[in-house]
Amino acid sequence: MKPGLVIFFDVDNTLLDNDAVYAGLHERTAAALGPERDRRFWEIYNEVRAINDVVDIPAAIEQFQREFPGLPAAAELHRLVFDFPFAEVVFPTTPAAVAHAGALGLPAVLSDGDSRFQPHKISASGVAAMFDGRVVIRQHKELEFPQVEQLYPAGHYVMVDDKPRIHRALKARYGDTITTIMVCQGHYAAEDHDYHGADIVLEDIGELTSLTADELKRPAGAR
Ligand SMILES: [Mg+2]
Missing domain, CATH: 3.40.50.1000 (HAD superfamily/HAD-like)
Incomplete structure (x- = not known):
C-alpha cells in the first residue's frame, strides 16, 4: 500500500x-591557499559548476590539484572541506x-x-x-x-x-x-x-x- x-x-x-557552510569554507581555503590561489580555486569552482551544471566541490579540488601539482596546501583541500563541522550549522x-x-x-x-x-x-x-x-x-x-x-x-x-x-x-x-x-x-x-x-x-x-x-x-x- x-x-x-x-x-x-x-x-x-x-x-x-548552507550560507554559513560557504562562509566557513571560504575562510578555510583563504587561510590555506592565500588570496591569489584562493581566488583561482573559487574561479575553478564556478567553472566546474557551469560545465557540469551542478555544484561539485570535489571536482573543483581535483582540477585545482591538477593546476598546482606538488602544492602542499592543495593536497590539504579535501580534508579542509570534508572536515567542516556540519553538525554545528x-x-x-x-x-x-x-x-x-x-x-x-x-x-x-x-x-x-x-x-x-x-x-x-x-x-x-x-x-x-x-x-x-x-x-x-x-x-x-x-x-x-x-x-x-x-x-x-x-x-x-x-x-x-x-x-x-x-x-x-x-x-x-x-x-x-x-x-x-x-x-x-x-x-x-x-x-x-x-x-x-x-x-x-x-x-x-x-x-x-x-x-x-x-x-x-x-x-x-x-x-
Ligand atoms: Mg536549498
Whole structure:
C-alpha cells in the first residue's frame, strides 16, 4: 500500500545553514591557499559548476590539484572541506520539524548536489540519521521527480525548500498532487521574491510544527 503522504525536505538552507557552510569554507581555503590561489580555486569552482551544471566541490579540488601539482596546501583541500563541522550549522528547529513531519507522514530528504560532498554533508551533519537514512540526491530534483516518485510512491507529496524556482517548477508540473512549502531562509529567498509556486510560506523551518496533516495535503488552490 502506498503511504498517504511523503514529505520531502531540501537540505541546503532548509535544514542547515548552507550560507554559513560557504562562509566557513571560504575562510578555510583563504587561510590555506592565500588570496591569489584562493581566488583561482573559487574561479575553478564556478567553472566546474557551469560545465557540469551542478555544484561539485570535489571536482573543483581535483582540477585545482591538477593546476598546482606538488602544492602542499592543495593536497590539504579535501580534508579542509570534508572536515567542516556540519553538525554545528543545522538549524536549531530542524529536529522538531522533522519529528513533526514523521508524525504526519513519511519524511525524506530530497536534495540537489554532487555524489560525494553532498552525501557527506548530509551524513556528517546528522541530517541523514534524523530521516533514518531516507536520503535522495539528484542533480536536478524538479526534473527528476518521476524517478523520485518511483522510490517513494505516495498519494500526496509535500516539498519543503528554500528555492522559489523549485516550487514554481513542481507546481506547474504536478499541481494539486503536491503541496509546496517555501522556507524564507538563505540567499535564494532574499534574491527571488516570486513565491507564486508556493502553497505555504514559512519564515523558519520550525514553523512547520504548527501545520496539520490536512493543511499539508491540501494545496493552496483547494483552500
Ligand atoms: Mg536549498
